Amino acid sequence: MSDLIIPQAILDDIVAHARELDPYECCGLLAGTNRTVTHVYRITNIVALEGAEKLSSFDPAKAAHLERLSPSERAEIAFVMDMQDFSAAKKDIRNKGLDLQVVYHSHPHDPARPSTTDIKIATDYEEIWPKINLPIPAYLLISLMEKSKPDIRLYWIKSGAVTAAHIAS
Amino acid sequence: MIKVRIPTPLRPLTKGQGEVEAQAKSIAEMIETLNGSYPGIKDRLCDDTGELRRFVNMYVNEEDIRFLKGKETSLKDGDEVSIVPAIAGGSSCRI
Numbered sequence: 705m706s707d708l709i710i711p712q713a714i715l716d717d718i719v720a721h722a723r724e725l726d727p728y729e730c731c732g733l734l735a736g737t738n739r740t741v742t743h744v745y746r747i748t749n750i751v752a753l754e755g756a757e758k759l760s761s762f763d764p765a766k767a768a769h770l771e772r773l774s775p776s777e778r779a780e781i782a783f784v785m786d787m788q789d790f791s792a793a794k795k796d797i798r799n800k801g802l803d804l805q806v807v808y809h810s811h812p813h814d815p816a817r818p819s820t821t822d823i824k825i826a827t828d829y830e831e832i833w834p835k836i837n838l839p840i841p842a843y844l845l846i847s848l849m850e851k852s853k854p855d856i857r858l859y860w861i862k863s864g865a866v867t868a869a870h871i872a873s
Numbered sequence: 874m875i876k877v878r879i880p881t882p883l884r885p886l887t888k889g890q891g892e893v894e895a896q897a898k899s900i901a902e903m904i905e906t907l908n909g910s911y912p913g914i915k916d917r918l919c920d921d922t923g924e925l926r927r928f929v930n931m932y933v934n935e936e937d938i939r940f941l942k943g944k945e946t947s948l949k950d951g952d953e954v955s956i957v958p959a960i961a962g963g964s965s966c967r968i
Binding site for chain 2: 729731750751753755756758759760761762766781782783784785786787788790791794795807809811812813814818819820821822825826828829832835836837
């Protein structure tokens with residue numbers, strides 16, 4: 705699997721998004737052409753909305769854990785994309801002739817690697833992407849564990865297996 | 874008949890079925906029909922005002938109903954509806 709070119713300005717924009725929402729998780733999409741990212745789409749994290757955890761593919765343990773937390777606590781350890789925002793982004797990506805390339809989110813308190821939940825949901829979603837006319841994207845994680853030195857990493861997640869990818873900028 | 878693809882989180886309501894059939898002329902009617910066969914499914918898909926919840930999307934033959942006519946989108950025999958849960962994820966359970 706080849707890697708992606710993500711210009712520094714785009715990486716800076718994603719870090720700014722993560723910092724704006726810290727200590728809550730941010731999420732969004734990246735799109736572009738020819739393996740080069742050109743556009744950032746910020747998506748609202750609606751994990752705090754009542755019932756959001758029930759219709760996402762969280763495993764029962766994670767869903768039960770989220771239900772025990774307050775709405776703001778939930779947003780520190782999880783994200784659920786607002787599908788209204790997602791639809792608008794998907795439409796813009798199509799209208800501009802771009803390809804969806806990356807799903808990103810931040811880990812305010814944890815390393816920039818996919819959690820068990822991330823891997824499960826990415827794996828569940830593999831069968832959904834083709835049904836909604838989108839390619840299977842790469843996954844980008846931003847860790848804010850070291851506030852002054854955000855760690856950004858890119859992965860491919862296929863059939864439950866995680867492969868690190870290189871970001872050229 | 875309309876073919877409806879059910880995502881994993883809703884399958885406990887459809888007795889584990891990933892695909893069900895419904896007779897309906899619109900998305901709104903399809904939701905009512907499904908709720909008759911699988912009670913509780915409407916509440917998971919729609920809010921108190923009957924609007925589609927923000928953490929769910931529906932596609933008719935791969936077209937997003939938010940860009941068709943929403944719940945009034947008409948359906949015809951042979952259409953395929955996919956109910957798609959929101960993309961989600963998160964870090965470890967440390968709280």
